[in-house]
Amino acid sequence: MKTKDFTFKSATGVCDIYGCRYTPDDDAVKAVIAINHGMAEHQARYRDFVSFLTSNGFAVYMHDMANHGKSNNDKNLTGYFGKKDGYKALVKDFDSVVKIAKTDYPDKKLVIMGHSMGSFIVRCYTAWYPNAGFDGAIYMGTGGSNPIAGVGDFVSSLIAKVTGYKKKVALLDKMTFGSYNNKFEKRTAFDWLTRDNSVVDKYINDEYCGFLFSAQGMNDLVKLNINANLDDWYARVPKNLPILVISGADDPVCDYSKGVVEIENKLKATAHKNVTAKLYNGARHEILNETNRDEVYADILLWISDNVL
Template identity: 45%
Template sequence: MVIIQGGIIMSMDFLTNEFTFPSASGLCDIFVQSAAPTDFASVKGVIQIAHGMAEYSNRYAAFAMELAKNGYAVFINDHLGHGKSVSGSDELGYFGENGVESLVEDMKKVTDIAKGQYPDVPYILFGHSMGSFLARAYTARYGDMLDGAVYCGTSGPNPAAGLGAKLAKYLEKSKGDHQRSNFLNSMAFGTYNKRTEKRTDFDWLSRDEKEVDKYISDDLCGFCFTTNGFKTLFTLLQDVSSKQWFKSVPADLPVLLISGENDPVGEYGKGVKAVYDELTETGHSAVSIKLYPEDRHEILNELDRETVMADIIAWADSVAEK
């Protein structure tokens, strides 16, 4: 997102804005950025973006601008415990007592604001990685507010999520909810680099070394979650892996599952296909899947990102035209 230092800024191409609102958690204000074509009448849809774990909205600048160039209004917030949505650096990776509820309700507030500005156009929710888990949780609760959903870099059903949630809850109580656990971090990510050249600990993110290096050098990326944060993450994954989640997604909602074939989060395509299969088997009639050969986790920062963005826009156009 183009960084705006205050208020609304008009340009020849885009209307950009930044604003905040109180988080449902009560812990901080939620920071939001938006971009849209300056011609209001030309906006053909809204795309709300939910970013992933240990990153923030600015990393989606190129994607947001590409969407805006193609006629979409774009809204993206820094999730609670990320980016500018913290009261201090100690709060990074911390979500409070009801983390999943707060994260989803903060996203719902963004939707309400965006729909207030653009009430008569299709609305699509895009979520990447942990953001895809949040988008999935959101879809189960508020799917009737959406015209489409994109789950990017998501995970399949994970039997270890329940154990992870229990361990994180135990450590939260015994060590403190702000304690940062290398054990839980290794449990979550320890095997992700096994198919890479291991130049860095984050090679699993992308084949583009420059993008990986930018991620590593950014203090707002790659931080270790608190015990509370991991409890929230594992609980969230457990929720969206349940049979009830698949039943709760509107059967006629267009859904696009996209991922890299070399993404360990999606078990190198296996987990993503499992989500696709379960959705189709439970009567969801408008589900599509696209796996990109050789791509790793962050397909929006991959070597073929222009193709990925074009594919997402083409799918969004097909939804907006209905």
């Protein structure tokens, strides 16, 4: 596949964004996919999946989120998106990526896709930018409503004000993710990501992965979750948009399948006409890095072919 880098100023105001366009070797592009990666990782981890997509005729656009990967030049600021409304700026940054893709391929179908924290960004984008010109949406490793999200919003906001917005607070990370590994045999602290131990080990040894968020960044994460699960979100998502909600059945982010079922049911109850939910038994959070990744890749390709192209 061919690659071409792009950059732009982040709407967060705290960094420049690095991104990459991936295209088939023969330049025969049949459709476009814009993907937003998850928390404390970076877009290069998706290279195998991106290679699969380009080999099937897709142009793929990915960026390192603000203060992630190559979009960060100060390790003290990883997971920091500004003092106020960083969550909105992250959604706006994704819009900038979509605009680049639409400029390059104005006549091609566009699918938007997000994983984990990126799924909340893309879900907010779907509702806040309904006329941006996308033709399908994939929410992967996403979560439903959280009954204590309001408490998390208050606590993380208070801690950010008391300790400093850029301060990394291990307690907030433990409060949010401390239980995620409980269901699994404890080999590492990140076994909840995937059953593939080699992927977990690479994640742990990757300098761009697994870092703590700033206190304000944690608040932005909570706000993304809240906004992606409001009744208003379901009301604003385009009714005719093809939507795929896809996760591992043993993913703690979706409360071990419950979140996916909730989102599917609420979308259908609010008159959304083309909603597909898919859960993989035994699979954990990173289904693109799971032991059954080939099955996941094929299912995503088939869904796009059947519902968007």
